[in-house]
Amino acid sequence: MEVRRTVPVTLDVESDDAALLEDTVDTFLWCAQYVVDHAFQGEYVTTSKTQLDDETYDDVREATNGFNGGLVQAARNKAAEACKSVVARWKNGKKASKPRITSPHIVYDHRTATFHDDYVSLATTDGRIEADYVLPDGDSDTPHAEYLFSDEYETTGAELHRKHGEWQLHIHCKKEIETDTPERATTTHGTVLGVDLGVNNLAVTSTGTFWTGDEFDHWRREYEKRRGDLQECGTRWAHENMQAVGRKEEGRFKMTLHRIANELVTEACNHECSVIAFEDLSDIRERTGASWGHKWVFNRLYEYVEYKAAEYGITVEQVGPENTSRRCSHCGFTHPANRESESFECQKCGYQNHADYNAAKNIGLRYLRRNQTGGDEGALLGVRLNSGIVNVNGEYESPAEISARTGVHAESHPFTGG
Numbered sequence: 001m002e003v004r005r006t007v008p009v010t011l012d013v014e015s016d017d018a019a020l021l022e023d024t025v026d027t028f029l030w031c032a033q034y035v036v037d038h039a040f041q042g043e044y045v046t047t048s049k050t051q052l053d054d055e056t057y058d059d060v061r062e063a064t065n066g067f068n069g070g071l072v073q074a075a076r077n078k079a080a081e082a083c084k085s086v087v088a089r090w091k092n093g094k095k096a097s098k099p100r101i102t103s104p105h106i107v108y109d110h111r112t113a114t115f116h117d118d119y120v121s122l123a124t125t126d127g128r129i130e131a132d133y134v135l136p137d138g139d140s141d142t143p144h145a146e147y148l149f150s151d152e153y154e155t156t157g158a159e160l161h162r163k164h165g166e167w168q169l170h171i172h173c174k175k176e177i178e179t180d181t182p183e184r185a186t187t188t189h190g191t192v193l194g195v196d197l198g199v200n201n202l203a204v205t206s207t208g209t210f211w212t213g214d215e216f217d218h219w220r221r222e223y224e225k226r227r228g229d230l231q232e233c234g235t236r237w238a239h240e241n242m243q244a245v246g247r248k249e250e251g252r253f254k255m256t257l258h259r260i261a262n263e264l265v266t267e268a269c270n271h272e273c274s275v276i277a278f279e280d281l282s283d284i285r286e287r288t289g290a291s292w293g294h295k296w297v298f299n300r301l302y303e304y305v306e307y308k309a310a311e312y313g314i315t316v317e318q319v320g321p322e323n324t325s326r327r328c329s330h331c332g333f334t335h336p337a338n339r340e341s342e343s344f345e346c347q348k349c350g351y352q353n354h355a356d357y358n359a360a361k362n363i364g365l366r367y368l369r370r371n372q373t374g375g376d377e378g379a380l381l382g383v384r385l386n387s388g389i390v391n392v393n394g395e396y397e398s399p400a401e402i403s404a405r406t407g408v409h410a411e412s413h414p415f416t417g418g
């Protein structure tokens with residue numbers, strides 16, 4: 001199995017080289033936009049990379065006086081991905097218009113970049129440049145030491161970002177790991193752990209474990225308070241300190257998220273789940289009234305869980321979010337009146353529970369229904385509760401019933417949810 005990591009590294013770029021990189025970014029964006037415009041020309045939007053390559057490669061190379069072929073292809077890939085996501089939104093009945101490729105970054109791979117121990121060589125519009133990594137001093141605990149300088153990890157590529165006048169490389173690394181139970185992810189007796197994300201509770205699992213949003217609210221208040229104090233001073237010193245506060249708060253909160261992610265994965269391991277299911281995160285702000293801060297938190301948490309779970313052979317997936325908070329996880333009856341802030345009471349069958357817990361079960365159930373026929377996971381037993389499971393029909397099965405039906409011994413826990 002493969003584990004992937006991304007390490008951000010600031011580059012020390014000389015001013016001549018910086019001008020060259022600026023030019024390279026502009027050319028890269030121009031190429032990507034050219035391909036997008038081309039893809040939107042016909043009756044249907046073209047999303048096939050091969051077709052787009054055939055139809056645009058020569059023209060793009062000519063128009064850019066022979067821009068590096070690898071970068072032309074990376075720009076075309078970026079354009080194809082952007083077109084694909086527009087088509088996906090249309091298929092979901094959502095609005096989307098032709099993408100504009102403006103975010104200033106370049107995608108590099110082994111043909112266009114060479115990654116050395118303390119510097120990188122990058123293709124530009126005019127040959128290659130070299131730039132040193134700006135690394136933290138003598139701290140063996142950084143991601144750089146853990147991934148970048150590790151013999152176990154192999155560098156696969158990077159994105160070059162231009163941000164606040166700084167050049168930053170997001171370097172992607174991967175390693176192969178041996179798992180004790182490699183067949184775990186494809187077990188025929190796996191269960192799903194459903195996870196609901198929200199504002200009051202950051203995460204709630206179908207096994208009935210809650211992580212509150214208190215810590216997040218605390219950090220945000222502290223951050224805003226200190227930022228307010230510093231802004232009142234209005235000096236350059238205050239401005240620099242404000243940025244330092246921002247980085248420090250972000251770093252602290254990321255540590256909290258790493259801890260929650262670890263606990264979530266442990267929860268899945270302890271309950272022998274082969275899949276962790278989240279709701280689709282793309283429109284989560286509209287659905288939950290979450291702030292930008294929350295959205296940032298949800299995305300980080302999902303990423304952390306995804307890569308930590310991979311080490312245990314657990315798959316992490318997103319499922320459609322429709323009605324997960326209004327649907328009864330017991331009988332399937334869906335109505336807005338079922339939910340009243342944090343409590344859920346089904347207007348049809350009378351099932352009562354915490355609204356976020358009901359949603360976590362629904363998210364697990366949705367994954368289960370989606371994968372009942374022909375999924376890669378084989379036959380999943382059901383959504384994991386604290387003890388026992390809820391099967392695809394919404395019926396509760398106790399550990400004893402599961403082992404009678406399948407011959408699989410399910411561990412016994414005191415039953416608290418259902």
Ligand SMILES: [Zn+2]
Pocket residue numbers: 328329330331332333346347348349350351
């Ligand atoms: Zn019901």
